[in-house]
Amino acid sequence: MKTLTRGELMVVEDKDAFAEAGARLFAEAADMAGGRFVAGLAGGSTPKALYERLAYEPWRSAIRWGKADLVLGDERFVAPDDAKSNARMIREALVDHLVTKPRLHAVPFDKLTVSEAATEYEAELKALYGAAKLDPARPFFDLCLLGMGEDGHTASLLPGQPELLDERERWVLPVTKGRPEARVTLTFPVLESAGLVVFLVSGAGKRDMLDRVLSGADRDVPAARFAPNGRLVWLADKDAAGRWAG
Ligand code: 6PG
Numbered sequence: 226m227k228t229l230t231r232g233e234l235m236v237v238e239d240k241d242a243f244a245e246a247g248a249r250l251f252a253e254a255a256d257m258a259g260g261r262f263v264a265g266l267a268g269g270s271t272p273k274a275l276y277e278r279l280a281y282e283p284w285r286s287a288i289r290w291g292k293a294d295l296v297l298g299d300e301r302f303v304a305p306d307d308a309k310s311n312a313r314m315i316r317e318a319l320v321d322h323l324v325t326k327p328r329l330h331a332v333p334f335d336k337l338t339v340s341e342a343a344t345e346y347e348a349e350l351k352a353l354y355g356a357a358k359l360d361p362a363r364p365f366f367d368l369c370l371l372g373m374g375e376d377g378h379t380a381s382l383l384p385g386q387p388e389l390l391d392e393r394e395r396w397v398l399p400v401t402k403g404r405p406e407a408r409v410t411l412t413f414p415v416l417e418s419a420g421l422v423v424f425l426v427s428g429a430g431k432r433d434m435l436d437r438v439l440s441g442a443d444r445d446v447p448a449a450r451f452a453p454n455g456r457l458v459w460l461a462d463k464d465a466a467g468r469w470a471g
Contacts, residue, residue: 377446
């Protein structure tokens with residue numbers, strides 16, 4: 226594992242090793258949490274194989290799923306059974322295969338506007354946390370998994386939208402431009418309130434952006450602005466790591 230000025234870089238050989246390393250980090254964080262375990266889950270395609278890995282041995286029985294609360298870092302504002310739904314992807318890859326079920330906190334959708342859904346989800350997260358204000362000494366997440374887009378976005382915190390990126394009070398915001406469908410996203414304050422943040426970056430398409438973020442050449446894209454309270458790990462396969470793999 227390489228140590229950078231911003232976090233730690235873990236480079237693995239390929240997609241199989243990537244899923245295994247991600248599952249191991251997840252299980253270690255769950256074990257460290259002891260009792261209740263609150264994990265933020267990334268959407269998109271990268272984490273799917275990691276979630277599938279957690280659904281089978283040895284990881285399935287290594288984690289006390291009945292003590293786990295799974296929270297979405299962001300969600301496409303679509304019906305729960307829509308193929309674009311991150312909650313559906315997580316159910317199909319992980320939760321449906323578990324005997325003891327974790328609590329999956331899906332973003333509400335039915336009969337709501339995207340703004341109402343964001344407000345309701347924020348209330349649910351505050352109830353889960355047990356307070357309306359984040360305490361730096363008590364992270365919201367034990368573990369927060371995040372993806373990164375080729376443009377440097379993370380969750381649905383998109384470049385060029387300061388109303389999302391500069392928000393320091395709200396925990397959850399609606400996103401109504403920049404994507405084909407509306408989104409609901411957690412904001413920096415709550416995503417950074419984590420004992421461990423793991424960015425999951427896989428594939429050659431992410432190589433340039435990851436290089437710009439790790440080298441400090443680009444400090445403005447959302448993923449580069451990330452300053453978590455706790456430990457930060459960049460998990461990358463060799464295709465994404467490029468020159469950083471050496
Ligand atoms: C989403 C994700 C998003 C994702 C990145 C990377 O809902 O799409 O939360 O932030 O993590 O876009 O997506 P891929 O993993 O598909 O490359």
